[in-house]
Amino acid sequence: MSVPKVEAFARALRGEVVTSVRTASAAKVASRVSTLGEAFDDIESARTEAARIKDEVLDRLRDLLLEFEARATARRIQVHWASDAAEANRVVLEICRRVAEPGAIVAKAKSMATEEIGLNSALEGAGFRPIETDLGEYVVQIDGDHPSHIVTPIIHKNRVDVARSFVREGLGPYTEDPAELTMQARAKLRDVFRQASVGVSGANFLIAETGRIVLVENEGNNRFSTTAPRVHIAVAGIEKLLPSERELPLFLKLLAGSATGQRLTTYVHLISGPREANDPDGPEEVHVIFLDNGRTRVLEGRYREILRCIRCGACLNVCPVYRQVSGHAYRHVYSGPIGAVLAPALEGIDAIGDLAKASTLCGACEEVCPVKIPIPRMLLELRDEAARAGLGKRDIPWKRFATLAGSELLWRAGLTLLPIARKLPSALGREWAQKREMPMREGRSFREWWRERS
Amino acid sequence: MLTCLCDAFYGEVGIATVEVLQRIGCRVEFPAEQTCCGQPPFNAGDWAASRAVAERCRTVFELDDPASVVVTPSSSCAAMLREGYAMLFPDWTLRAQVFEFGEFLVRHRGIVEWPGRLRREEPIRAVYHRACHGRGLHLGDLHERLLGTVEGIEWVGLPQAEQCCGFGGAFSATHPKVSTGIGMEKLAQVATTGAEMLVSGDMGCLMHLKGLLSRQHSPIEVRHFAQVLAEAQ
Amino acid sequence: MAVQKPVVDGDWELLRIRLESLGAELRTIESLEEIRGRRAIWDTRLADLAIDLGLIAAGVWDAEVGLSIAEFAIGETGSVVLAAGPESARLGSLAPPLNVVFVRRLVATLEDAFALGMPAATTVIVTGPSRTADIEGILVRGVHGPGAVWVVREP
Numbered sequence: 007m008s009v010p011k012v013e014a015f016a017r018a019l020r021g022e023v024v025t026s027v028r029t030a031s032a033a034k035v036a037s038r039v040s041t042l043g044e045a046f047d048d049i050e051s052a053r054t055e056a057a058r059i060k061d062e063v064l065d066r067l068r069d070l071l072l073e074f075e076a077r078a079t080a081r082r083i084q085v086h087w088a089s090d091a092a093e094a095n096r097v098v099l100e101i102c103r104r105v106a107e108p109g110a111i112v113a114k115a116k117s118m119a120t121e122e123i124g125l126n127s128a129l130e131g132a133g134f135r136p137i138e139t140d141l142g143e144y145v146v147q148i149d150g151d152h153p154s155h156i157v158t159p160i161i162h163k164n165r166v167d168v169a170r171s172f173v174r175e176g177l178g179p180y181t182e183d184p185a186e187l188t189m190q191a192r193a194k195l196r197d198v199f200r201q202a203s204v205g206v207s208g209a210n211f212l213i214a215e216t217g218r219i220v221l222v223e224n225e226g227n228n229r230f231s232t233t234a235p236r237v238h239i240a241v242a243g244i245e246k247l248l249p250s251e252r253e254l255p256l257f258l259k260l261l262a263g264s265a266t267g268q269r270l271t272t273y274v275h276l277i278s279g280p281r282e283a284n285d286p287d288g289p290e291e292v293h294v295i296f297l298d299n300g301r302t303r304v305l306e307g308r309y310r311e312i313l314r315c316i317r318c319g320a321c322l323n324v325c326p327v328y329r330q331v332s333g334h335a336y337r338h339v340y341s342g343p344i345g346a347v348l349a350p351a352l353e354g355i356d357a358i359g360d361l362a363k364a365s366t367l368c369g370a371c372e373e374v375c376p377v378k379i380p381i382p383r384m385l386l387e388l389r390d391e392a393a394r395a396g397l398g399k400r401d402i403p404w405k406r407f408a409t410l411a412g413s414e415l416l417w418r419a420g421l422t423l424l425p426i427a428r429k430l431p432s433a434l435g436r437e438w439a440q441k442r443e444m445p446m447r448e449g450r451s452f453r454e455w456w457r458e459r460s
Numbered sequence: 461m462l463t464c465l466c467d468a469f470y471g472e473v474g475i476a477t478v479e480v481l482q483r484i485g486c487r488v489e490f491p492a493e494q495t496c497c498g499q500p501p502f503n504a505g506d507w508a509a510s511r512a513v514a515e516r517c518r519t520v521f522e523l524d525d526p527a528s529v530v531v532t533p534s535s536s537c538a539a540m541l542r543e544g545y546a547m548l549f550p551d552w553t554l555r556a557q558v559f560e561f562g563e564f565l566v567r568h569r570g571i572v573e574w575p576g577r578l579r580r581e582e583p584i585r586a587v588y589h590r591a592c593h594g595r596g597l598h599l600g601d602l603h604e605r606l607l608g609t610v611e612g613i614e615w616v617g618l619p620q621a622e623q624c625c626g627f628g629g630a631f632s633a634t635h636p637k638v639s640t641g642i643g644m645e646k647l648a649q650v651a652t653t654g655a656e657m658l659v660s661g662d663m664g665c666l667m668h669l670k671g672l673l674s675r676q677h678s679p680i681e682v683r684h685f686a687q688v689l690a691e692a693q
Numbered sequence: 694m695a696v697q698k699p700v701v702d703g704d705w706e707l708l709r710i711r712l713e714s715l716g717a718e719l720r721t722i723e724s725l726e727e728i729r730g731r732r733a734i735w736d737t738r739l740a741d742l743a744i745d746l747g748l749i750a751a752g753v754w755d756a757e758v759g760l761s762i763a764e765f766a767i768g769e770t771g772s773v774v775l776a777a778g779p780e781s782a783r784l785g786s787l788a789p790p791l792n793v794v795f796v797r798r799l800v801a802t803l804e805d806a807f808a809l810g811m812p813a814a815t816t817v818i819v820t821g822p823s824r825t826a827d828i829e830g831i832l833v834r835g836v837h838g839p840g841a842v843w844v845v846r847e848p
Contacts, residue, residue: 013635028645030830032620141836142827158827165828184828188836195837200754226787226823226838233783251811255803266826270770270803273838274818276811284779287753288815326624330641364635366628366642367503368592373622382596386547389505402630404501404509411495411513421468437636442643442671445469452462452474456490 012327012364015335023162027154027332030161034323037267038374045259045269056260057378060314063247064305070214070247071296077217078294081279086295091123094297098125098206098239099132101293105237106203108133113198115221115228116140117208118156118317119241119297121339125206136206137198139227141191148175154333154341157265157319162332195227205231205289209242210316211257212294215250219277219294222261229273238277238289244296245305245313251276257316260376264318300352308391309351309384314377315344321371321381327364336361343371347384355392362388402434418453461521461532464496465663473663476690477533477561484569491520499540502548503629511548518545521556528556529568533686534662535560535593543596560594562603562661562685571606576692578612584681587618587655589625589646589669591662603661603685610692616653623649625660627668643672650680661685700809703768703799705846711771715821716834717842725793725845728758734789735760736781753782759789759839764816765798766844767806772820773844776812786819792839794819797847 009017046052063070075085088094102112112129114120114136126147129136138147142159146152149171153159160168165182173180178190207228211220219240221228232238248257262268281288304313322328322342333341338349338358346361355362362385371381410416428435428444438444466474481488498513522528523541532538538560545554557568565571578584588604608615626632626642633639646669650658658673658680660666670682683691709719725746732751735743739760743750748758761781763773773794777783786792800806806818823838834840 010634013637016635016637016641024641026829033830035620035622139837140827141825145827158830160827163828168828184831185833187828188825188833192836196754199837224824224826225836227836229787229817230784230837233787251807255807259803268820270772270818270820272820272822272824274820276816276818278777278813278815281777282779282814285777286779286782288777288783324622326626326642326645327635327638329645330638363505363631364638366592366624366626366631366639368624368628369595370592370622370624373595383547386503386505389503390507391505393505393507402500402504402633404504404506407496407501408509408512411498412516414493414495417495424468434633437633438671440636441640441675442668443674445465445667445671447469447471449470449472450475452466452471453492455471455475456478456492 010363011337011360012331012335016331019332022164023332024330026164027161028329030158031323031329034267038264038320038323041267041269042260042263045263052256052260053376053378056256056376057314059248059253059256060377061311063249064245064310064313067244067247067305070249071244073214074212074217074247077215078279079217081217082292083217083219083279084291084293086293087298088295089298091299094123094241094295094299095125095128097295098241099128101237101239102129102132102134102204105291106134110134110203111198111201112136113202113205113231113235114138114143115205115207115231116143116159116223117206117241118339119208119243120206121153122299123241123297125241137195137202139195139198139231140225141188144191144195145171152334153339155319155322156317156340156342156344162334199230199234202231202235204237204239205235206239206241207232209240209246209294210261211248211254212242212246213251213254214247218251219292220254221275221277222258222271222273223275224266224272226273229275232275232277233288236289237291237293239293239295241295241297244298244301261316261318264320264374264376304351307351308387309347311379312344312347312351312384314379315348316377318376320374320376324370324374326368326370327366331364335364343381344379347381347388350388355388355395356397359388359392359397362392461494461497461530461537462490463532463534463537463663465667466533469667470663470684473533473684473686476684476686477531479690480565480686481531484565484571494520497537497540498548499536499544500629502540502544507548514545514548517541523554523556523558526555526557530556530558531561531564532559533561533684534664535591535597535599536662536664538563539593539596560597560599560661562606563597563599566602566606573609574606574689574692576610576689578610578688578692580612583612583614584657585614585616585653585655586657586659587616587650587653589618589658589660589665590621591660591665592624593662607659607685607688610688612692613657613688616655619649619652625665625669627664629664632668639668640672643668647672655680657681657683659683659685659688698808700805701801703766703801703805705799707768708766708771708799708844711768712821712842712844715771717771717821717844720793720843720845722845728791728793731757733758733760734782734785736762736785738762738780739795753784753788756785756789758791758793759785759787760793761786761795763794763796764812765800765806765809766796767803767818768799769802770820772818774806774811775817775819777815783815786817787838790835790839791841791843792819793843793845795845795847
């Protein structure tokens with residue numbers, strides 16, 4: 007029996023990574039519960055309402071996108087459309103080439119969309135210097151690593167890892183104090199903000215009615231990256247729209263509570279466009295690049311509700327499998343339960359459909375999801391789709407199982423033989439018995455007991 | 461509905477379930493031709509194989525009949541009948557009333573107290589593990605509340621109760637490292653409570669945790685919800 | 694047409710508690726003596742106060758203190774709402790290690806804040822000091838933005 011990829015990752019993972027991920031995840035699960043409990047009288051109806059609004063957005067997506075474009079354009083925000091990653095990167099590069107010198111610094115605020123399109127390598131390939139300015143993303147970048155979590159990119163690293171990287175990069179003397187490490191990064195990245203010609207961010211919400219870009223963050227690097235450079239470019243998936251700002255309080259509270267257990271993130275930035283004539287600072291140009299990259303296809307298919315996602319990461323934090331395998335096992339920018347659906351939905355099940363099987367279907371993800379995405383149902387549907395497409399190995403001969411279960415006689419014969427069968431060598435049995443005793447019949451047989459007493 | 465695991469290994473859980481049902485005045489039938497509900501192949505993605513098994517189950521338990529009441533000591537089998545079949549057969553409607561065992565006692569029969577005492581010399585310290593399939597059935601803390609009224613047990617809260625045991629059916633064999641890793645984490649939480657007994661409402665979880673415990677030669681007793689109620693006299 | 698729920702005023706004591714739990718402070722004007730003579734950048738509407746406090750005019754990147762005026766504060770979340778405009782540099786509330794924010798009006802909740810209306814200009818809702826928990830989930834304040842935020846109630 008060949009080992010599934012996620013399982014193989016888990017076997018190769020260092021124990022301390024599991025510890026880091028587990029500890030941080032458990033803390034976030036606890037703070038999420040207490041914060042949302044205080045923020046909402048009825049969290050259940052808040053989640054239902056948020057799901058309804060997101061569904062409405064998906065239903066009216068075309069109209070809302072056009073409305074946003076019209077409003078934003080009236081604010082002098084330039085709106086671009088990219089059908090795939092290459093097109094999105096091309097738009098960014100065209101802007102950079104127009105406004106910045108070769109070799110110019112591009113300040114990157116944390117953004118999953120730019121991870122998705124691989125913007126950093128596109129910028130580097132064109133001779134620019136993209137620098138991640140979120141502390142975690144910065145560490146990921148200098149280590150040549152990938153984020154292992156949507157919200158906390160270096161959940162898989164500990165302070166010693168960060169300390170070693172900072173010494174290597176010449177940020178300061180070796181220290182394992184998180185506060186001192188943070189200050190070393192602050193000093194280094196200040197220069198980046200001052201020197202950058204272009205700032206690139208994602209977007210948390212785009213408001214159709216007002217044409218504004220909404221960004222949330224805690225560190226302040228996002229505000230710097232979108233304020234200090236001459237040009238700000240926001241790359242956003244087309245599903246990021248909200249009809250109006252009236253929906254924002256609900257979503258801001260759900261996002262902050264679900265992601266980091268805060269009532270509100272430290273900064274909620276409502277960007278109305280480039281600086282006005284008399285403003286002392288602010289960007290001269292603001293661009294929004296709408297990214298499709300497979301989303302329209304997802305919108306029309308079986309996994310449509312996955313586009314409700316607001317990237318809070320709560321499903322990762324609560325997921326028992328994620329805690330054992332960490333984000334890299336998912337081999338995609340979107341990891342954890344959301345990634346197990348979104349990655350194959352965007353890329354195709356033949357590419358990465360195996361993720362759907364790396365789940366116990368426990369349903370904790372759906373329970374915490376602020377927009378009630380039915381992730382377990384989608385994982386089942388992905389498994390069905392993969393099986394029908396003839397993908398994946400059949401570990402267990404289910405057809406034979408069905409034959410057995412199709413007849414009382416065969417079924418009972420099978421049960422009688424089980425105590426013998428469990429002694430036979432089988433790949434599945436071996437895997438089970440690595441760390442667990444095989445089950446055995448305990449006490450009386452129900453069927454015999456029932457027969458005897460009736 | 462007995463469930464595969466109780467049919468194969470844990471007959472005592474089925475017996476306890478029947479004893480409890482009879483004690484509260486139910487007339488229990490056991491259709492001997494029952495086999496499996498079809499969940500294992502369903503979860504594995506082989507819906508064709510699952511449909512074949514599920515169709516048989518629909519007939520055996522008369523699931524088209526509103527007068528039929530099905531009780532099973534497993535939230536996972538109950539969830540399969542109530543939610544899984546809706547996915548397998550989009551044009552079919554479940555008419556029978558299907559209950560997870562604890563749900564039947566509390567919600568259908570209105571039993572909120574279980575008069576009785578565990579026959580032990582000393583009160584036993586116990587934790588309850590919520591089976592994950594209870595989420596879809598919205599069972600909440602229904603089992604814990606009923607068990608809390610049984611005398612002779614000191615219940616302690618299980619930290620990180622929302623965490624799965626790691627069983628996940630075929631997952632436990634296809635992803636053994638992940639599955640046992642999750643299970644060990646669950647047992648570590650159990651250990652923090654100092655519990656002498658681990659109780660749950662689903663033998664899937666308990667089979668897996670029991671397998672881990674006995675490999676560690678742990679003295680922790682593993683009991684199904686139905687067994688605790690049956691033992692309390 | 695639904696009737697708009699009236700905007701509810703907030704409780705200053707609750708704001709104080711919220712700010713403190715965030716690691717920020719509700720300050721009196723008198724307590725600003727502490728920043729006397731510092732290098733600062735301020736909202737031009739605060740020029741008189743800056744002179745009174747003997748503040749030394751500095752650029753965004755050199756200032757030790759940034760003085761801002763909020764449109765209003767939000768009690769439930771412990772936030773202040775800052776709008777961009779010709780009177781103040783956007784980076785003035787972000788780059789200096791200490792941000793002093795003057796505020797007159799307080800609304801109760803985030804919903805009230807949006808019902809009252811967010812400024813049309815680029816706006817930031819600031820809730821406490823800049824923070825990160827990227828390294829082992831340990832909270833560190835002042836990562837890129839100010840590590841200290843003082844909110845001063847204007848009479």
